[in-house]
Amino acid sequence: MADGQEDLSSLPLPDRFAHKNWKVRKEGYEDAKVQFEQTSDDSSPVFVPFIQDPGLWKGAVADSNVAAQIEGLAAYCAFLSFGGPHACTRSRGQTLGPIIEKGLSCARPAGKASAQEALLLCVELDKADPVVEELLPALSHKVPKVAAAALAALNILYHNFGCKIVDPKPTLKALPKVFGHADKNVRAEAQGLTVELYRWLREAIKPVFWNDLKPVQQQDLEKLFEQVKQNPTPKQERFTRAQQDAMAAASGAPAGGDEIEQDDEEYAEEDAPEAEVLDLAEPVDVLPKVPKDLQDQLASSKWKDRKEALDALYNVVNVPRIKDGPYDEIVRSLAKCMKDANVAVVTIAANCVDVLARGLRKGFAKYRSVIMIPMLERLKEKKQIVADALGQALDSVFGSTTLTDCLEDILEYLKHKNPQVKQGTVRFLIGCLRTTRDVPSKPEQKSIAGAGTKLLTESTEVIRSGGAEILGTLMKILGERAMNPYLEGLDDIRKTKVKEYFETAEVKAKDRPKPIVAPKVTAPSKKIAAAGKKPATGLKKPAPAAAAAPPAKESPVKPAARSIPSKIGGVPKPGGLSGSGLKAPQRKLAAPGSIASPQRRVVSPPLEEAAPPPPKFGLGRGLAGRPITKPSAPAEAAAAPPAPAMSAMSAADKAELEELRLEKEKFTRVTEDMRSERSKLNSQINELQNQNAQLIEDHTRDVLSIKAKETQLVRARSDAEAAEENVQKQQREIERLKRELARALRATAMSPPNATAEAMGMADATIYQEPASNGHAVPRSGLHSASRFNSERPRSYASATPSEEKENNGGMDSPGLGSRDGSLGRRKLSPSYGYSAVGSPTRSSTRGSGNPTDEEQQPRSAEPPENWKRAAEVTSQLKARIEQMKARQGLQRPPAQR
Structure with a gap:
């Protein structure tokens, strides 16, 4: 018996995985887990049989024996953890189905936890879409226990990775059917999953499935939502392997510019936009639903007709996402409504602009110039309900554009003579600075700071406070040091006020200093060190000898990214600038050959000459890159051969590189100037088009008014002529009556x-x-x-x-x-x-x-x-x-x- 058992343990792992005895299979799962954990990397031979035949895991994760199944799930988790993404992509097609059907509903907690961990590892190593595609069909499984377990697994996925990694749209579409399940456990798990999605998406989940639920279910969910509304927005607890590699690379980068790059990555991770309702809903084509007589109703002289037309338009366009189309005429009509004398019409028109801009998102940017100026002009309205509607609409319009597009109009209306318009524009600019994700350019910073400084001298306290808030919010974006030049002329009281707003401001855009480029000549230094030269002792703790060493002998810990100097003096790379004639001198330089060889005299100087100039902030090539007590020129002269020995080819390359750099900078400046000029001309064209349309409209209105007055004049003349004729007729009638009366009297007088x-x-x-x-x-x-x-x-x-x-x-x-x-x-x-x-x-x-x-x-x-x-x-x-x-x-x- 002992010999038999010894023979079974010596069997290969694939044979033990397929053995008919559950104990042998269980021991094989345990041994596989141990071997996976002891591997050095994912290229170990122990992974090869399971990658070549991933069907072995299908029986392991769904073993008929519960004890063996638990060990099989644990072994599969170890296989995924140590086998890498390749192990996941090769095996998940065979394992996801059995795990969902038998692993998630395991009676023992250990097996259930291992199954959930296996799904999390599949998402972590690659992506979540295949896992979600396998889980959604299980929601309609005939066994309620399997459906409830699938809902619980989805809940765990969203809780750990969030809605940015795991797409919530397919799950939200499947929720209404699950809420109608006959089993109460399934409905309870559906409620838990919905609450978890609400933690990430808030009200954005409702338009997708809310109307398909019963009123009682909606009330129950609302009670659960109230418990999590006050909680802060959740953060991702578990990261994918790609995210882990990025964070590891950022945290392990050397000092200098790479630390700043790490900050940029963290900042980009923090500022990644949350999933919104626009990403969940399907675009709706609302143009066929717009009333056909909309323009006629908006041109009516009765304000109730105009209001009813705008109400109908609002009901049509009030959808989460709108399909892009020609909305020019509708936007122009809404712009005209901003001049309406009735405040109810203006309010509803602003609401229509709000939902239209939020529905179209970036597609509404082309209509900004048409609608923004009339809305800013209408800010003179003193009624708060109108001001709130206009402010909300302006924020939605800004969400579809950028600060650069809107800044010119905003700065113009900050000079408006009407205090109400100026105050509303100040609030709008503050909101733009808070929500923008783009740091203003230098000219824009100067313009915003100048406008905010002028507002500090206004007579109204609200506008003065708004100016201070503008400067404080801009300081939050740029930083205190970058903002100091704009605050030089302010007194201490105003500076204190700006600092208060700076401390409380919340912005989404933060200016980061440009990364400091590390030295690019690390490869030649390694070659020289290999040739027997004295290398530098390190970067973080420079020794005195390293400080006094010439730059040609530095040896940093981590090589920097490849650049032109490293291609010339480092390891030859295919397609580099250095030709075939330069490769041989580099190989000889790496060997400890004769020091006075002509190749070394030819090649070594370009290494130093081709080095990039020191960075702006003076950090140079690191703490050990240059000597501290001695200037760099003598060191270079000592390490390099005489200048006349420089090859003509290297000097020509250097001159050509410098010329190319200058041409590139010049071309970049010309491109930026032309781009700014183009944007300015486009804005002028739009403005002139708007003015032309307004003049045409005014001319048409004046012509119609003149025609109406002429018609009234003609009618009045005809009425006057008719009245004169009537008067003359009456006078003739009176004269005739007088004559008849006189005749009658004479006849009466003459008769007895x-x-x-x-x-x-x-x-x-x-x-x-x-x-x-x-x-x-x-x-x-x-x-x-x-x-x-x-x-x-x-x-x-x-x-x-x-x-x-x-x-x-x-x-x-x-x-x-x-x-x-x-x-x-x-x-x-x-x-x-x-x-x-x-x-x-x-x-x-x-x-x-x-x-x-x-x-x-x-x-x-x-x-x-x-x-x-x-x-x-x-x-x-x-x-x-x-x-x-x-x-x-x-x-x-x-x-x-x-």
Whole structure:
């Protein structure tokens, strides 16, 4: 038995992995794990059988025996850890499925932990996409335990690597189906995974799957979200192998410029943008959904129509991600809405710009010049709701562009005469400095600092504080040392204020000093050291001998990157500048041959001459690169041969290199100038186009206004002419009526009373006459009664003076006696008809009239007042009959029909 066991342990590992006895397999897994851990690197022969036949791991990670499976999973983790990325890529196709189906749902915690670690190692060594692609189908597995284990594994992946390494989009799309699972454990794991994704993405996860959940599930998730809202944004806890190599290279770099490069890498890692909703959602084409009559509605004179049109547009474009397209007309319409007199219209237009800019992101940059200037101009609005909407929209517009694109307009509006516009622009610039990821260039720094310094002298406290905050935020980006030249003229109080804002400012862009280039002549120094020369003792702790040694004898610990000098004097590289004629002298220089060889005299000087000039900050080639107490020139002269021995080829190369450098710098400057000039011309073109469009719009509006005024003038003239014609017609009608009235009166005056009554056809002719006792008709008069007619002689109308008439009428004209124009009481008719003062015709009154002087001398007060009443009644009745007579003759309608 012992011999059999000894024979089994001596079997190769592949045979033991495939053995039918679980104990043999278990021992084989344990031995493999130990051997993997004892290897020096991933090229060890122990890995070769498992890389060539990765199917061996399929049975190991899914062993039928639980104890053997645990050891198999542990061995596979060791294989991945020490075998490197190649081991992962060759074996994961065979192992991911069994691990997910049997390893993650292992009953023992050790096996479950090993399975999860294996998945983490697969992500760490290569990438997460293959692992996620295998895990997502397991969410719909018929065994609930497997689905719950897959959700837990996804939770662990996101917790360790974050959403920047593991893509959350496929998982978010699969969540609604998992929330409808019948098993409560699966739903609980789904909630835990959703909370973990919310830790990384916050509200960005909702547009992807939130509407597919039930209201009860949404409420439960909201309660869980409240618990993690106050927590800071999580950081990546586990890094991929590529990230680990980058960090190791950065941390192991030598002193000098490489330390600065390490800072740059760390800074880039810290400032990597988080996953946003735009990265999760699919782009939506909103142009077909825009109302067709949008422009007509926005041109309406009613503000409610304009507001409803903008509301409809907002509902269409309010999506997480918008597909790029021609939105020029919509943006121009929104720019016009910024000038609207109604604040509700302006607010909704600003909201539309906000969602449109956030949806298009970089695609909205081409519309910046159209919309930004009207929005900055509208900042004069004092209502806070409008100012907030405009500020949010401006921030979204800036998110699609850069600080360089917006800075010119911002600086222009910082000089605006309206304090509200200036204050809003200050807030906008501060937000731009906080959110930009690009460090402003030197001219931009000077412009921003100058504008902030001018704002410190404003009369308004809010604007002065804004200027100090601008300078403090800029100092946070550039650093205190770089900001000192811009703060020289400020007093201590203002400097203190700027420092306060500097300490509290939070920015995403930080200026880093340029890396200091390390010396590039390390390869020749190694050759010389190998030839028996005295090498330098080190970089970090320079010895006095090393300090006094010439530069040609330095030997740094780590060779620097290849450059032109290293190619000339170091190990020959294919395709370098050094020709075939220079390679032989280099080989002879490396050998400890004769010191006075001509090749050495030819080649050695170019090594020193071709060395790059010392850097700007004076660090040179390191602490041990040059002597401290002696100048570098004597050392170089001592180490190098005489100058006349320099080869013509090396001098020509040097001159050519210098010339190429100068041409490159000149070309770079010309390119930058042309680029800046081009951007400036583009901005001017855009501005002129905007001005041209505005002028065309103003001209069109003025032309329409003039046409409207002309139309109104023509209508007014036609109305005036019609009114004049109507007046003339009415005047002619009045004249005709006057003539007809005069004619009727003359006809009435010429006819006797009985004839008049008969002509009128009146049955009540007795109104004019009363039968007397002797059978004669007695005229009924307002001045004479029947009893008085025989006893007293009536006064003639012709004998009445105006004073007497006025006295009889009580100082006023009686309507019954007529007016001065043509009434009966004022007319002097023929005395043969004997009209009295009230116009009652009678022949007897004229025949029996006496001397008019006798009647004038008779007092008028003797007449009873009843006579005047009767006269008034008779006069009114006479007028009525005249009107009826006119009606019969067709002159006018009777009074009853008017």
